[in-house]
Amino acid sequence: MTQDRKPRTRAVHGGGRRSQYGEVSEAIFLTQGFVYDSAEHAEARFIEAADDEFIYARYGNPTVAMFEDRMAAIEGTDDGFAAASGMAAVNGAIMSHLKAGDHVVAARALFGSCLYILENVLPNFGVEVTLIDGTDLSAWEAAVTERTRLVFFESMSNPTLELVDIKSVSEIAHRHGALVVVDNVFSTPVYSKAVSQGADIIVYSATKHIDGQGRALGGIILGSREVIRGPVEAYMKHTGGAMSPFTAWVMLKGLETMDLRVRAQTATAHALAERLSTHPKLSRVIYPGHASHPQHALANAQMGAGGTMLSFDIKDGKDAAFRFLNALRIALISNNLGDAKSIATPPAFTTHQRLPHDQKETLGITPGLIRFSCGLEDVRDLEADILHALEQA
């Protein structure tokens, strides 16, 4: 019966573990360890812990297990391993499957820390990494070979909102026996169909839409039981990237409202994209849910929506972009996303500052680019805020 439940119902009830007190809201088990009835019981649990038996919170904890099971139920995977941050999840998903001599292919348009792992960490351990234009299927065809152990990409890239075709890239990767690891943050669990599209491992930064209220860092790795309870669990539990039980509780509460929040934020992004698309001070408006986006059809097929993020380019570059940011009265200048509060970021000078000039150019990260994470405010107030600030630009 629970199999037939829709994701929004699973986001409220999935993974529940009610104690003998019958609490309505999920309990927080703020404990590192667990007591055994006898020495024999301790021995047996270390030989093989059953599904709902715990040993040490770095390995697992009841509140964390609720979050893992709820996320797996929403995403449609067998299992999940929760991590201390999105980056702990990305690192664990990738590192747990690689050894020296392996080859990895990844899309070049990546979150800065993901790029650091691929460009700086993996080569230090003898892993060869090929970075390509993720939107170009012929580039994937050319780069993935029999030597390729895994491919990695963000299904929607930050900050220029380019999509990578999960289904087509998975077909290419699987033909060569490579594992498909997808960072699905910008797509959100609400719009993800990554499992049916061929992804083997799906990673989220829970810091974003899952919490959605800017309170805590977290992440999760989702996949088959074989992968999660095999290499992923082994790597994560021994290297210490565990999520804290308190964070898991915050995330569980976030999941209960995620569907409502993300759909409302998406409606706002859609309305703002439409309103801004002809604005004279903007050279381009990027929103996958808008007909002007070059991958609009792919966004519809892959996500069924355009998501909560919007980017736009202010014509006169840095000075104009900074005047715009400084004139905002509601949206905050910050760098989180998926939050209830709208957030505006100038990626060229913050999140992507480190990139050399020519790489910024290749990726379309221009001085006037603003990444706008649509929050839960009334869209009429946000529109007025943006239009007023554009006047100052």
Ligand SMILES: *Cc1c(COP(=O)(O)O)cnc(C)c1O
């Ligand atoms: C934020 C983010 C991460 C990292 O998540 P943290 O929780 O900040 O560690 C990874 N990938 C993408 C696409 C992100 O937006």
